[in-house]
Amino acid sequence: MKFELIQLPYAANALEPVISEATINFHHGKHLLAYVNNLNNLIPGTKFENAPLEKIVAESDGAIFNNAGQILNHNLYFTQFSPKGGGEPKGKLAEAIKATWGSFDNFKKEFVTAGTGLFG
Numbered sequence: 001m002k003f004e005l006i007q008l009p010y011a012a013n014a015l016e017p018v019i020s021e022a023t024i025n026f027h028h029g030k031h032l033l034a035y036v037n038n039l040n041n042l043i044p045g046t047k048f049e050n051a052p053l054e055k056i057v058a059e060s061d062g063a064i065f066n067n068a069g070q071i072l073n074h075n076l077y078f079t080q081f082s083p084k085g086g087g088e089p090k091g092k093l094a095e096a097i098k099a100t101w102g103s104f105d106n107f108k109k110e111f112v113t114a115g116t117g118l119f120g
Contacts, residue, residue, distance in 0.1 A: 001043075001050045003036050005029075006075050014083035032074040039067040 008028060013021035039056075042064050043049050048056045053075075056068040088104045089097065101107040 001052070003039055003053065003071065005033050005036050006078065008078055010081070010083050015081055019081070027074065028078060032071065032078075035067045035070040035074065039064065039071060042067060 005028070008024070012024040012028070015024065043051075043056070046064070048060060048064060048068075051059075053068055053072055056064060057072050060068060088094065094104070097104055097107045101110055
């Protein structure tokens with residue numbers, strides 16, 4: 001199976017000012033592309049040659065795992081964003097947040113406090 005660079009579901013500048021066009025272009029068009037090319041060069045002749053990405057991540061090691069894992073990681077990263085996203089969650093997630101923190105505003109405060117206290 002030959003892997004390809006995913007198409008972004010938005011323009012490279014659509015997430016500005018939160019994520020710059022330069023950042024998107026670097027991480028998508030160069031960084032992720034390198035992982036895709038590396039994996040495509042590593043898997044011919046291996047048991048992963050025709051395997052889906054998730055199977056490669058679950059069963060490989062070394063350079064194959066590293067590149068496959070980075071592709072999966074970046075694909076998830078890039079597809080979770082939307083220029084029209086944001087706001088308060090709805091449905092089960094909103095209910096779980098309210099049950100745990102009392103409100104979305106309390107959740108945000110706790111989240112910022114926890115994140116600010118982490119290092120590394």
